Amino acid sequence: MMEHEIFRALADPTRRSIFEKLAAGRMNASALRQGMEISQPAMSQHLAVLREARLVREQKEGRFVNYEVDPDGLALIAQWLAKYRAYWPARIDALRLLLKDMDQ
Amino acid sequence: MMEHEIFRALADPTRRSIFEKLAAGRMNASALRQGMEISQPAMSQHLAVLREARLVREQKEGRFVNYEVDPDGLALIAQWLAKYRAYWPARIDALRLLLKDMDQ
DNA sequence: GAATCGCATAAGTCTGTGCTTATGTGTTTC
DNA sequence: GAAACACATAAGCACAGACTTATGCGATTC
Numbered sequence: 001m002m003e004h005e006i007f008r009a010l011a012d013p014t015r016r017s018i019f020e021k022l023a024a025g026r027m028n029a030s031a032l033r034q035g036m037e038i039s040q041p042a043m044s045q046h047l048a049v050l051r052e053a054r055l056v057r058e059q060k061e062g063r064f065v066n067y068e069v070d071p072d073g074l075a076l077i078a079q080w081l082a083k084y085r086a087y088w089p090a091r092i093d094a095l096r097l098l099l100k101d102m103d104q
Numbered sequence: 105m106m107e108h109e110i111f112r113a114l115a116d117p118t119r120r121s122i123f124e125k126l127a128a129g130r131m132n133a134s135a136l137r138q139g140m141e142i143s144q145p146a147m148s149q150h151l152a153v154l155r156e157a158r159l160v161r162e163q164k165e166g167r168f169v170n171y172e173v174d175p176d177g178l179a180l181i182a183q184w185l186a187k188y189r190a191y192w193p194a195r196i197d198a199l200r201l202l203l204k205d206m207d208q
Numbered sequence: 209g210a211a212t213c214g215c216a217t218a219a220g221t222c223t224g225t226g227c228t229t230a231t232g233t234g235t236t237t238c
Numbered sequence: 239g240a241a242a243c244a245c246a247t248a249a250g251c252a253c254a255g256a257c258t259t260a261t262g263c264g265a266t267t268c
Binding site for chain 1: 108111112115117120127173178179181182185187188190191192
């Protein structure tokens with residue numbers, strides 16, 4: 001189940017930080033490490049987990065590997081969340097406004 | 105961070121199953137165990153984790169404890185997801201339709 | 209073509225966590 | 239009020255996973 005890799009990937013705070021950093025723009029693994037006190041292998045392993053969860057994707061450029069957010073993973077979370085629409089609170093208005101935003 | 109408890113709670117497949125079951129309607133812990141091959145203490149511990157993540161909430165009734173989906177947890181996931189709206193794919197239409205659904 | 213660089217992989221260690229059995233606590237039943 | 243019930247908590251165990259150091263591998267630099 002794809003669902004599983006996604007939630008498992010996001011369960012780790014370090015991986016959430018990495019994902020958040022990538023959301024600000026594509027970056028290679030070394031750049032991601034800046035100000036993060038994490039070893040190079042650790043970063044590589046975290047990126048592998050995020051990649052397998054389809055939360056990020058890679059683009060090889062020479063000896064660099066640029067990573068960026070993969071919309072597929074986010075879409076799968078949205079799908080999962082949608083299953084429980086019956087329980088969404090009224091103040092889901094934020095999400096509603098958000099989608100209106102995308103229309104413009 | 106609330107975010108952490110939520111993703112950690114959902115990282116476990118058994119807990120996701122429990123949550124899914126509760127989404128079908130409120131139920132006490134014993135009813136939840138039906139057809140799940142899980143010990144009573146294990147269920148109790150899983151429910152505690154889900155409760156701390158605000159994904160479910162309890163309602164004590166006599167010697168029974170009924171559990172139900174807590175919209176707060178779902179709202180927090182929606183909020184987290186909303187942070188990455190810039191990366192949502194075009195085919196997020198499902199979500200869009202969903203919200204239209206709620207309007208009726 | 210040797211050295212360096214960016215990254216991945218291997219192997220081992222240590223902590224977190226999901227399970228178990230055992231027991232405790234409050235509620236209902238008889 | 240004793241027994242049965244629904245559930246929580248405690249303690250211990252076994253495995254998953256996040257880290258480390260060491261090494262490998264392709265691309266670039268000189």
